[in-house]
Amino acid sequence: MQLGAFSISLTVKDLQKSKAFYEGLGFSDLGGSGSDEWAILKNGDTVIGLFQGMFEKNMLTFNPGWDQSAQTLDEFQDIRELQKELKAKGYAFQSEADETTSGPASFVLVDPDGNPVLVDQHV
Numbered sequence: 652m653q654l655g656a657f658s659i660s661l662t663v664k665d666l667q668k669s670k671a672f673y674e675g676l677g678f679s680d681l682g683g684s685g686s687d688e689w690a691i692l693k694n695g696d697t698v699i700g701l702f703q704g705m706f707e708k709n710m711l712t713f714n715p716g717w718d719q720s721a722q723t724l725d726e727f728q729d730i731r732e733l734q735k736e737l738k739a740k741g742y743a744f745q746s747e748a749d750e751t752t753s754g755p756a757s758f759v760l761v762d763p764d765g766n767p768v769l770v771d772q773h774v
Contacts, residue, residue, distance in 0.1 A: 658712045660700040700712060730758065735750070
């Protein structure tokens, strides 16, 4: 099972202050201008998302179809295939991808400690 590129999605109170903090640690823009209350930053292979007012909790994020630079992969396991495989293993979903569609979709699982795990396919 290949979940795709990994990042941590952080809930932040003040996007610009948080962005400046992480830029001071050597992170640079990968996506999002910050005008939509979110920004994606990268330092080496490490990717973090900063989200103001979009999520209740920090969450692990996986992006099927992308590498760590948000470049589309030639081959990847579609999110609907991942979802079916996880359902067969007995995982419960907080939200699900519509299995009758193709292209972008997402689902959310919650780990045993209450941490949300977002699997978000953009391609």
